[in-house]
Amino acid sequence: MIQxxxxxxxxxxxxxxxxxxxxxxxxxxxxxxxxxxxxxLCGTCKCRIEQGRENTDAIKPKERKHLTEEQFGEGWRMACQTFVNGDIAVSWPPPPPKPGSTAA
Structure with missing residues (x-):
């Protein structure tokens, strides 16, 4: 098992x-x-592999439609296209504020 x-x-x-x-x-x-x-297809599951990038599989063609080489270099991947074969830590951007809401 991996973490x-x-x-x-x-x-x-x-x-x-x-x-x-x-x-x-x-x-x-x-x-x-x-x-x-x-x-x-949509790119919504964009996330950043903060630790354990070496434990992910190769970048897929679908990811290349949503992310740049620079982003790949920073550890960005699409979760739906990424397979994990060792421990990783992942983060993602917070959702944008909803219209009409006030930011704290």
Whole structure:
């Protein structure tokens, strides 16, 4: 089993089998990575691998449509396209404020 830490979700740490899809782990364990389509079309599940980048698989063509080489270099991936084979820690941008709400 590997450990996945969801930094943006209070450092929640869960266990998952090796070669697990990152978005599926997040959904199953309530990790909190935002998503819409789950298939690499929308880019909503963009996240940053903060630790353990070496424990992720190769960048997919669908990711290249949403992210730049610079972003890949900074550790950005799409959770729906990323498979994990070792411990990682992941974060993601907070959602934009809803219209009409006031920021604290």
């Amino acid at each position: 996945v830490t969801f930094i943006t979700n209070g450092n929640k740490t869960v266990e998952a089998p090796e070669n697990s899809n990152l978005l599926r782990v997040s959904l199953r364990e309530k990790g909190g990575i935002p998503f819409k389509c789950g298939g690499g």
